[in-house]
Amino acid sequence: MSILKVDNLTKFFGGLAAVYELSFSVEAREILGLIGPNGAGKTTVFNLITGVFAPSRGRVVFADEEITGQRPYAINRKGIARIFQATRHFANFTVRDNLETGRHCRTRSGLWSALFHTQLARREQREGEERAEEIMEFLNLAGYRDELAKNIPQAMQRRLDIGIALATEPVLLLLDEPAAGMNPEETYQLMEVIRRIQEREISVFLIEHDMQMIMDICGRIVVLNYGKKIAEGAPESIQNDPRVIEAYLGSEDFNRVRIT
Amino acid sequence: MLIQQLANGIVLGSTYGLMAIGLTILFGILNIINLAHGEIYMLGAFVAYFLVVLWGVNFFFALVVATLAMGLVGVVAERLVFRPLRDKDEINYFIVSVGLLTFLENLGLLFWGPEPRSMALPQASQTIRIGEVIITVQRLYTVLIAVGVIIGLHFFIKHSRMGKAMRAMEQDREAALTVGVEIDEVSSFTFFLGSALAGTAGALMGSLFIVNPVMGFGPLLKAFVIVIFGGLGSVLGAIVGGLILGMTEVLASSYISSAYQDAFAFLILILVLSFKPTGLFGKR
Amino acid sequence: MESGEPHMSLSARKFCIGCGFGVLLIALPFLVKDYPLHLINISGIWIILALSVGLLQGYVGEISMGHAAFYGIGAYASVLLTMKGGLSFWFSLPLSALVTTFFGFLIGLVSLRLRGPYFAICTLGFGEIIRLLFVNWREMSGGPDGVTGIPAPHPIYLPFGGTLAFGSKRANYYLIYGLVALTIGVMYRIIHSRTGKAFMALREDHTYAESIGINVMRYKRLAFTVSTFFAGIGGCLYAHYEHFISPYSFTTGQSFDLVIMVIVGGMGTLIGPVIGAILLTLVPELLHAIKDYRMVIYGMMLMLVIIYLPHGLVGVWQAMRNSFSKSSRV
Numbered sequence: 054m055s056i057l058k059v060d061n062l063t064k065f066f067g068g069l070a071a072v073y074e075l076s077f078s079v080e081a082r083e084i085l086g087l088i089g090p091n092g093a094g095k096t097t098v099f100n101l102i103t104g105v106f107a108p109s110r111g112r113v114v115f116a117d118e119e120i121t122g123q124r125p126y127a128i129n130r131k132g133i134a135r136i137f138q139a140t141r142h143f144a145n146f147t148v149r150d151n152l153e154t155g156r157h158c159r160t161r162s163g164l165w166s167a168l169f170h171t172q173l174a175r176r177e178q179r180e181g182e183e184r185a186e187e188i189m190e191f192l193n194l195a196g197y198r199d200e201l202a203k204n205i206p207q208a209m210q211r212r213l214d215i216g217i218a219l220a221t222e223p224v225l226l227l228l229d230e231p232a233a234g235m236n237p238e239e240t241y242q243l244m245e246v247i248r249r250i251q252e253r254e255i256s257v258f259l260i261e262h263d264m265q266m267i268m269d270i271c272g273r274i275v276v277l278n279y280g281k282k283i284a285e286g287a288p289e290s291i292q293n294d295p296r297v298i299e300a301y302l303g304s305e306d307f308n309r310v311r312i313t
Numbered sequence: 314m315l316i317q318q319l320a321n322g323i324v325l326g327s328t329y330g331l332m333a334i335g336l337t338i339l340f341g342i343l344n345i346i347n348l349a350h351g352e353i354y355m356l357g358a359f360v361a362y363f364l365v366v367l368w369g370v371n372f373f374f375a376l377v378v379a380t381l382a383m384g385l386v387g388v389v390a391e392r393l394v395f396r397p398l399r400d401k402d403e404i405n406y407f408i409v410s411v412g413l414l415t416f417l418e419n420l421g422l423l424f425w426g427p428e429p430r431s432m433a434l435p436q437a438s439q440t441i442r443i444g445e446v447i448i449t450v451q452r453l454y455t456v457l458i459a460v461g462v463i464i465g466l467h468f469f470i471k472h473s474r475m476g477k478a479m480r481a482m483e484q485d486r487e488a489a490l491t492v493g494v495e496i497d498e499v500s501s502f503t504f505f506l507g508s509a510l511a512g513t514a515g516a517l518m519g520s521l522f523i524v525n526p527v528m529g530f531g532p533l534l535k536a537f538v539i540v541i542f543g544g545l546g547s548v549l550g551a552i553v554g555g556l557i558l559g560m561t562e563v564l565a566s567s568y569i570s571s572a573y574q575d576a577f578a579f580l581i582l583i584l585v586l587s588f589k590p591t592g593l594f595g596k597r
Numbered sequence: 598m599e600s601g602e603p604h605m606s607l608s609a610r611k612f613c614i615g616c617g618f619g620v621l622l623i624a625l626p627f628l629v630k631d632y633p634l635h636l637i638n639i640s641g642i643w644i645i646l647a648l649s650v651g652l653l654q655g656y657v658g659e660i661s662m663g664h665a666a667f668y669g670i671g672a673y674a675s676v677l678l679t680m681k682g683g684l685s686f687w688f689s690l691p692l693s694a695l696v697t698t699f700f701g702f703l704i705g706l707v708s709l710r711l712r713g714p715y716f717a718i719c720t721l722g723f724g725e726i727i728r729l730l731f732v733n734w735r736e737m738s739g740g741p742d743g744v745t746g747i748p749a750p751h752p753i754y755l756p757f758g759g760t761l762a763f764g765s766k767r768a769n770y771y772l773i774y775g776l777v778a779l780t781i782g783v784m785y786r787i788i789h790s791r792t793g794k795a796f797m798a799l800r801e802d803h804t805y806a807e808s809i810g811i812n813v814m815r816y817k818r819l820a821f822t823v824s825t826f827f828a829g830i831g832g833c834l835y836a837h838y839e840h841f842i843s844p845y846s847f848t849t850g851q852s853f854d855l856v857i858m859v860i861v862g863g864m865g866t867l868i869g870p871v872i873g874a875i876l877l878t879l880v881p882e883l884l885h886a887i888k889d890y891r892m893v894i895y896g897m898m899l900m901l902v903i904i905y906l907p908h909g910l911v912g913v914w915q916a917m918r919n920s921f922s923k924s925s926r927v
Binding site for chain 1: 693698749783784789790791792793795798801802806807808810811812813819823
């Protein structure tokens with residue numbers, strides 16, 4: 054059963070097609086990989102799914118509901134969360150505040166509750182703190198609880214990004230190059246984290262350049278080149294697909310993995 | 314009658330255009346929105362006024378001095394006020410320029426008082442006739458000078474080393490740095506140029522109308538309307554927008570009560586901001 | 598705990614200081630003479646206005662350069678309601694605040710689609726348009742000559758006999774600072790709530806905030822609405838305290854004053870606008886010699902603060918505290 058369906062998705066910037074007639078789906082509880090040479094349009098696909106841009110043509114359907122062109126906050130509330138290609142969060146907030154803010158869309162207390170410090174406000178505050186603790190445990194960030202996000206190590210900041218996305222309680226998590234800049238040790242730990250996320254029944258859609266990681270944890274992979282899908286399938290078939298090899302011709306990432 | 318009004322509109326429009334060009338190059342090249350631009354315009358008017366009235370200097374000479382003096386003021390302002398904020402968020406430039414505006418305008422009021430003064434140039438009362446249009450000599454000079462300045466500016470930006478550096482920085486700051494463009498140099502010069510243009514506009518307007526310390530705010534806002542309408546960073550947009558605003562203002566004053574004239578400009582500003590924030594020719 | 602520790606715990610000491618301060622605030626009208634009390638009252642009104650700008654600027658991150666128009670609307674609305682409508686001040690206070698909020702909402706619909714300097718310029722434009730309306734729409738505002746003879750807040754008749762009259766500066770002190778306390782209380786609550794977190798998220802990174810489910814436009818509008826509500830309250834108080842208003846009280850200059858108060862005091866805090874308002878109201882009055890230089894000094898201060906003390910005076914105080922606590926740890 055697919056939770057996300059992308060149908061004929063097309064996006065033109067000026068005269069250039071960043072994404073062209075792209076169709077695929079993300080199945081429930083799978084880890085789907087999205088790979089392609091630089092500039093293939095991968096982040097644009099994420100931006101189209103999460104509502105940062107509206108597509109020129111095509112549809113995005115999430116859990117049987119059409120979400121094409123809706124605003125990012127509405128799409129997030131429906132259950133899709135993402136991290137960005139560059140590390141991005143609230144740098145001047147503490148780790149804890151970042152995670153509590155992430156839970157915003159799952160709470161309701163508004164101005165009235167704020168002014169009168171209602172039970173609802175207090176309950177949601179407490180739940181937010183508990184949830185933040187839980188996520189910090191899950192991601193091993195508890196030690197940085199009261200540190201400002203900008204002061205913690207880079208790899209931990211990346212985990213924080215994922216943690217905030219998890220705080221929004223998504224059904225589908227979009228990860229845009231989460232392992233960028235990580236050493237092999239950190240990458241391995243990240244892979245564990247992603248597997249644990251999958252165990253929590255959250256589907257993961259993953260953009261990565263680290264081929265080792267992609268081949269290891271993804272159940273299926275979609276390959277993009279110049280905005281078009283050129284292959285789709287299990288890691289073994291992708292590795293040997295001539296079109297994929299041609300797209301990456303000479304690329305060190307791909308060849309390294311193939312030899313292993 | 315209409316053509317007379319259009320002629321008057323062109324006179325106004327040319328000084329508005331000069332001022333708007335100054336503002337727009339600051340934004341296009343340095344990403345700085347300088348609200349104190351109007352105060353430099355005002356100071357330019359005062360410099361010219363004092364030279365003409367107190368020392369009996371020829372107006373054209375006073376104009377040149379005012380232009381150069383304001384260019385210098387711009388360089389000093391850049392060095393002391395804007396450059397320290399270079400690595401911070403761009404909104405800080407905006408806020409600091411509010412401080413500079415407040416400082417300069419009230420300094421002017423303190424030194425010179427709010428009474429309007431007039432340069433009382435003889436050329437401002439001599440008229441000549443061109444076809445159907447009757448225009449004062451000073452107004453004619455204003456248009457000619459503005460056109461001359463714009464042409465000179467065009468050649469400068471196109472062919473000089475500094476002009477090329479400025480254009481490089483406007484297009485892609487990072488790339489410009491890698492090929493050896495010096496930010497400090499370009500910043501100083503851009504401020505020199507922009508402020509000199511404001512000074513010219515101020516001296517010209519001061520010669521046509523009156524001079525007082527609060528004369529800068531209205532033209533500043535109009536320059537904003539022009540710059541946003543014509544496109545932030547676009548010199549062509551500033552010129553075209555300036556002419557259009559000058560002419561609309563003159564035409565509107567016959568149909569809309571003068572009290573609400575300024576409101577009209579603001580309304581246009583708000584409409585443009587709401588619907589096409591990048592303006593007619595702009596790219597941001 | 599070491600031997601030789603202080604007699605009282607730190608929190609007990611803070612409580613005592615707080616109580617002492619509170620008693621001082623309550624007794625203040627009886628401790629100072631008439632003119633200083635007048636200045637204190639005026640500062641109180643400016644505190645409310647500075648806080649209204651400060652909420653938007655310090656917590657959502659948008660600078661409003663036309664806020665004087667809003668307290669102008671509050672002032673003129675209250676004048677119309679009491680002098681032409683015959684209403685008691687106590688009804689016109691909340692009503693004029695609501696009128697201001699209504700216009701704030703409308704202006705917000707247009708302006709809040711813009712960000713940063715564009716938002717600021719748009720609000721400046723609206724501020725000027727409204728000022729021109731104040732000057733030219735004589736039937737509503739009395740024109741450039743303004744309105745005189747604005748009544749003081751109407752007396753309240755107590756159930757057990759006696760009246761609370763508001764003719765005196767002392768009575769107005771309690772009214773004004775009562776509302777100051779209300780304003781601070783409300784803003785404190787908002788800031789320390791889910792709503793406040795959303796505001797600060799907007800200030801930090803509004804695109805990212807949207808990606809984690811925060812409806813950016815909605816919260817911007819909410820902040821703008823709350824801000825204009827308190828501006829309306831400030832305007833109403835101003836009218837009935839000064840007994841005279843004119844369009845010259847509500848110019849872009851005053852809007853800039855508020856921005857300067859918030860920045861000099863310290864953006865992003867509640868105490869910053871309070872300090873800024875008190876400082877920029879009291880100091881020039883107390884130093885008669887520099888009265889004429891007031892605006893020149895404000896301009897200079899704004900430039901210096903932005904360049905050298907970006908967190909304002911509150912930032913300076915915090916920095917000093919940090920260095921003291923560091924040295925005591927050694």
